[in-house]
Structure formats: C-alpha cells, structure tokens
Amino acid sequence: MSDVLYEKLVKHWEEVTELPPQRVGPFTPFYKEITKRLKVMPWPAITIVSILFVFGIYLVFGSDIATLVSVLQRGF
Amino acid sequence: MHLLSNALTYISVSFLSFSKHIIGIAYAPYSTYRTIVERGKTGELLFVWCVCSAYFALASLIKAESFRPFLLTKHFIILLTGAFLGYAVVVLLLWVCSVFLRKRRLMKGLAIAWGYTLIPTVAWFFFASLSYLLIPPPRTETVLGIVFSFLYLVVSSVLLFWKAELYYLTLRFGLQVDLIRSVGVSIVIIPFMVIYSVVMYRVGVFRVPFL
Numbered sequence: 159m160s161d162v163l164y165e166k167l168v169k170h171w172e173e174v175t176e177l178p179p180q181r182v183g184p185f186t187p188f189y190k191e192i193t194k195r196l197k198v199m200p201w202p203a204i205t206i207v208s209i210l211f212v213f214g215i216y217l218v219f220g221s222d223i224a225t226l227v228s229v230l231q232r233g234f
Numbered sequence: 235m236h237l238l239s240n241a242l243t244y245i246s247v248s249f250l251s252f253s254k255h256i257i258g259i260a261y262a263p264y265s266t267y268r269t270i271v272e273r274g275k276t277g278e279l280l281f282v283w284c285v286c287s288a289y290f291a292l293a294s295l296i297k298a299e300s301f302r303p304f305l306l307t308k309h310f311i312i313l314l315t316g317a318f319l320g321y322a323v324v325v326l327l328l329w330v331c332s333v334f335l336r337k338r339r340l341m342k343g344l345a346i347a348w349g350y351t352l353i354p355t356v357a358w359f360f361f362a363s364l365s366y367l368l369i370p371p372p373r374t375e376t377v378l379g380i381v382f383s384f385l386y387l388v389v390s391s392v393l394l395f396w397k398a399e400l401y402y403l404t405l406r407f408g409l410q411v412d413l414i415r416s417v418g419v420s421i422v423i424i425p426f427m428v429i430y431s432v433v434m435y436r437v438g439v440f441r442v443p444f445l
Contacts, residue, residue, distance in 0.1 A: 177406070178412075180412055198264070208388050208391035215387065221380055228373045232366070233441045
C-alpha cells in the first residue's frame with residue numbers, strides 16, 4: 159500500500175470513528191436495520207413509507223384528503 | 235486584483251462543493267453530511283440561498299396581483315427576510331444547545347448543515363407552486379381529485395421524510411449527539427419553530443413555515 163493511500167485510509171478512519179456508534183439499548187438492531195436503508199439511496203424506503211403513511215391518512219380521513227390538499231396547494 | 239482573483243476562486247470552489255453536496259444529500263445523505271459538517275465551505279450557503287431566492291422570486295411573480303416591480307421587490311424581500319430569520323434562529327438555537335451540551339461545535343458546521351436542510355423545503359415549495367399553476371385548487375372529491383390528492387400527499391410526505399432525515403443528520407453530525415440527546419435537543423428547538431411558524435402565518439409571510 160502506498161504512503162498516500164495509507165494516509166488517506168487513516169484520515170478516513172479517524173473521520174468515521176470520531177463519532178461513537180449509535181446505541182439505542184435493546185432497540186439497536188432495529189435502529190441499525192432502519193438506518194442501513196437510509197444511509198445510501200434512501201428514496202425507495204422513503205417512498206414506500208410515504209405511500210403507507212398517506213394510505214393511513216386516507217383510511218382515517220377518507221375523501222377529506224381533497225380538502226387537505228386544497229389547503230396545502232394554497233400554502234406556498 | 236489579487237483579492238478579486240481569490241474571491242472568484244473561492245466562489246468557484248464553493249460552487250463545485252455545493253454541486254457535489256446537493257447530489258450527495260439526495261444519494262448518500264449520511265456520508266455527505268459528515269463531509270458537510272467537517273469540511274463544508276461557508277460559500278456554499280451563498281448557493282443554497284440563491285436557490286431559495288429563485289423560489290421567492292417565482293412566488294412573488296405567481297402571487298402578484300399586478301406586475302409592479304416595486305410590489306414584487308417588496309414581496310421578495312419580505313419572503314427572503316422571513317426565511318432568513320427562521321434559518322438564523324434555528325442555527326443560533328443549535329449552537330446554544332451545543333454550548334449547553336458542552337460539545338463546543340463551530341457555528342459554521344451547524345449553519346452549513348442546517349442550510350442544506352432547506353433544499354427539501356424549497357423543493358416542496360417549488361412543487362406546491364407548480365401544482366398551483368398547473369392544477370389550481372380546490373380539489374374535488376371525485377375519483378380524479380382523490381387520486382391527485384393521494385399523489386400530492388405522497389410527494390409531500392417523501393420530501394418531509396427527507397427533510398426529517400437531514401434534520402436528524404444535522405443533529406447527529408453537527409452537534410455529535412446520540413439519538414436520545416437528539417430528541418432532547420428537538421424538544422428544545424421545536425417550540426421555537428412552532429412560535430416562528432405561528433408568527434409568520436399571522437403576519438401573512440408564510441402559510442406553511444419555511445424551515
């Protein structure tokens with residue numbers, strides 16, 4: 159390994175290890191599973207969650223989501 | 235001449251960083267935010283606010299009752315000032331939290347990190363403006379109206395969750411706190427965000443808060 163590459167590796171290692179890994183007690187495996195999908199290319203996971211979220215809103219409010227969207231459209 | 239040359243070089247480098255980071259916060263937000271907080275350039279905020287200003291200019295044009303430069307400029311300045319005030323308040327609060335948490339974080343990293351969280355906000359406002367122009371409200375409770383409403387809410391939710399992720403990464407890398415302390419910091423910051431939102435709504439600047 160060349161010196162330049164080694165220095166880059168050390169620098170990256172120090173950067174990554176500066177912050178201690180996140181621990182959430184017994185929920186750590188669930189946290190790691192969630193963040194694994196959000197660290198790189200989070201869009202598929204976010205889109206699926208959004209669709210489920212909006213579907214949940216539709217189940218609760220029904221056709222009143224049209225009123226909600228009318229309000230939001232004027233919100234800008 | 236030397237000063238001008240240095241300034242142009244700095245702006246060019248900042249633009250290149252901004253271009254790289256704006257793609258990074260969409261594709262790999264975690265590693266990009268680590269880089270932004272540690273090695274971000276203050277000049278990148280210039281381009282973030284250029285994007286925001288482009289939206290405020292568009293909003294002023296859409297909402298203007300008549301094409302009068304004075305009124306358009308006035309509306310543009312009001313929007314820009316309101317947004318910058320919210321941005322400054324949040325950055326200050328984050329820095330105060332870092333002092334209380336004894337993390338001694340530089341305001342520069344926090345300011346740049348929070349600046350990039352405005353990108354999803356601007357994206358939503360652009361999306362709302364575009365939908366207002368193409369398919370103006372009100373929405374009806376027909377099948378097409380419900381389908382459009384569903385799609386509109388899905389897009390809004392995607393941008394909201396993206397914003398939430400960038401907000402969490404601002405706290406994680408900007409303040410270097412764990413999840414529990416992030417929740418604690420949020421409990422401190424969110425009431426101020428609510429107050430800002432209510433004030434902006436009452437004075438008629440933003441119906442949906444530009445945070």
